[in-house]
Amino acid sequence: MKQMKLGTIGSGVIVRSILDGVKVTEGISLEAVYSRTEEKGRELAEAYGAEKVYTDLEAFLSDDELNFIYVASPNNLHYEQVKEAFLHGKNVICEKPLCPRREQVEELAALAEEKGLLLVDATPTAFLPNLDIIKEWLLKVGRVRLVTASYCQYSSRYDKLLEGEVPNVFSPEFAGGCLQDINYYNIYLNVTLFGKPESAVYYPNLCRTGVDTSGIAVLRYPDFVSECTGAKDTWGDNMVQIQGEKGYLCIDGGANGLTNVRLVTKEGEASRNLQENPDRWLYEVQNMTKMLLEEDHETIRERLKITAAVIEVMENMRKDAGILFPGE
Numbered sequence: 451m452k453q454m455k456l457g458t459i460g461s462g463v464i465v466r467s468i469l470d471g472v473k474v475t476e477g478i479s480l481e482a483v484y485s486r487t488e489e490k491g492r493e494l495a496e497a498y499g500a501e502k503v504y505t506d507l508e509a510f511l512s513d514d515e516l517n518f519i520y521v522a523s524p525n526n527l528h529y530e531q532v533k534e535a536f537l538h539g540k541n542v543i544c545e546k547p548l549c550p551r552r553e554q555v556e557e558l559a560a561l562a563e564e565k566g567l568l569l570v571d572a573t574p575t576a577f578l579p580n581l582d583i584i585k586e587w588l589l590k591v592g593r594v595r596l597v598t599a600s601y602c603q604y605s606s607r608y609d610k611l612l613e614g615e616v617p618n619v620f621s622p623e624f625a626g627g628c629l630q631d632i633n634y635y636n637i638y639l640n641v642t643l644f645g646k647p648e649s650a651v652y653y654p655n656l657c658r659t660g661v662d663t664s665g666i667a668v669l670r671y672p673d674f675v676s677e678c679t680g681a682k683d684t685w686g687d688n689m690v691q692i693q694g695e696k697g698y699l700c701i702d703g704g705a706n707g708l709t710n711v712r713l714v715t716k717e718g719e720a721s722r723n724l725q726e727n728p729d730r731w732l733y734e735v736q737n738m739t740k741m742l743l744e745e746d747h748e749t750i751r752e753r754l755k756i757t758a759a760v761i762e763v764m765e766n767m768r769k770d771a772g773i774l775f776p777g778e
């Protein structure tokens with residue numbers, strides 16, 4: 451593929467973070483914007499130089515010029531919108547979490563295969579250069595025994611929840627909650643590095659809507675146990691620590707940042723960082739664009755397998771913890 455011609459769905463903050471990266475990345479350009487309201491769509495289009503604004507989803511997806519749709523709507527809409535995009539012959543980049551349920555991920559992956567289209571979920575963790583350092587240095591810490599990951603980010607939408615509103619991110623109708631939104635990154639990193647755990651339990655702090663505002667997930671692997679903490683109602687030092695019998699890795703910035711990696715063994719200490727730029731979405735856009743332009747189907751399939759495993763772990767933990775979305 452020579453050029454990714456992008457149309458966006460949604461006008462939240464994340465769209466701007468991604469489009470900031472698109473603006474400076476070769477091989478990808480913004481062509482059209484879909485929003486439910488003309489005004490918001492126009493504002494986004496003007497800020498990022500898109501010619502076309504749609505308020506009709508069908509007309510947007512039927513635009514022949516577009517070959518990629520970026521879905522950045524609330525979680526519950528991803529499945530239907532990705533499916534519709536495929537049915538209109540478009541490749542898709544979808545925000546995380548791709549879907550609330552594993553069977554939905556598998557259905558979308560099968561549809562992409564059937565139609566010869568590309569599907570990738572926009573999880574920055576997967577595209578950060580420091581992930582390679584972590585994989586390399588993991589071999590130096592010996593048998594892993596303990597993993598601790600903490601990603602806590604106090605949300606202005608939590609204030610709104612306390613004021614009596616129900617922001618989408620805290621609504622079961624929109625497949626919200628902290629596990630879906632934040633702890634996702636910890637689970638994603640664990641599954642990327644270690645595969646699917648043998649078992650997993652989630653201990654949530656629930657709010658009045660029935661979803662979680664924070665919580666701790668415990669993942670059990672054959673050789674070790676991993677603790678994943680996520681919060682939208684507190685903040686703290688975000689980090690990941692992977693402790694083995696011969697040493698440990700200390701990763702700054704949490705599972706969605708991976709801003710610096712430190713290795714400590716009996717022989718000494720070393721520190722590395724391949725991410726000079728603090729903008730994690732820039733790395734995501736650049737590396738994802740490269741993978742998609744190369745139409746590297748094998749890598750894309752492998753990534754989707756990781757995504758499906760992450761969603762399965764989250765779905766099971768969530769349901770066991772009594773956090774249910776409509777129809778469940």
Ligand SMILES: NC(=O)c1ccc[n+]([C@@H]2O[C@H](COP(=O)([O-])OP(=O)(O)OC[C@H]3O[C@@H](n4cnc5c(N)ncnc54)[C@H](OP(=O)(O)O)[C@@H]3O)[C@@H](O)[C@H]2O)c1
Pocket residue numbers: 459460461462463464484485486487490491522523524525527545546547572573574618619630631
């Ligand atoms: N990768 C990351 O670092 C990162 C960061 C933040 C969010 N995300 C993901 O990005 C997605 C969007 O998050 P967000 O916080 O921007 O969500 P949001 O504000 O709840 O909604 C996103 C957009 O969807 C549209 N929308 C809102 N409510 C809708 C409804 N009831 N029906 C149809 N469309 C609706 C709105 O666009 P219009 O008004 O223009 O139609 C809105 O701007 C989520 O899946 C989230 O997990 C990822």
